Amino acid sequence: MVSSLYASVSALLLAGLSLRVIKLRRAKKISFGDGGDAELYAAMRAQGNAAEYIPVVLILLISLELQGAHGALVHVGGLAGLAGRLLHARGLLAQRHGDRVLGMQLTLFTLVGLALANLGYGIYAGLRSVF
Template identity: 50%
Template sequence: MTLSITPLYGGLVGLLFVLLSVRVILRRRAARISVGTGDDKDLRKRIRAQANCAEYAPIGLILLAMAELQGAPGWVVHLLGLMLLAGRLLHAYGFGSTPQVVRARWIGMALTFLMLIVAAAANIGHSIT
């Protein structure tokens, strides 16, 4: 079996990560800080938004790919992929805004955690049956 759905979400999450990385680079240039944060609050926030994506997206994409490879219905794979993508987008928007949009950040994390839990449970369930 080949992956046909997961690459879509991998690509979209990858583009989100690039966008978050560019925001870090632009702030570094504007603040003239090449290493560390130089005590710049905005740079610290942008770095954390990027890092948070880097922390959660890979495990989500791995779980998504495993579910697809195990034969999960396409609609389930799409639903999980959309949950991950929407969760990461909402979190990045909420966390990266000034002031923070706490509700978007919270919903983003909830969607991400829900996706991780459902995908993990489905993979475990499929592997023991």
């Protein structure tokens, strides 16, 4: 399955963001919360935001693939979702507002696009089974 590639790369992204939070916590000796530290807060939000959006994108991507969508469509959705999360994380961590905004726009575009594609395939399959 093509979607397993994006699930794996997304998991590695999330692991990398998590390791960054752990490293900062150790260096700054902050075991809980952000301790008012802006750098740690940004790292926590980059990790948290990825953890919030990646699962939904992957569910939609896997659903699309299971419905028999063309592999190219699955790749476009996977690449767009991954690019959105990478840009957003880089924007938060490097304080690059433009990357953060573009990453969020790309993520939302991907979510809506995958949702609509899934609806289209679902409606088509439903109609095909009736007729």
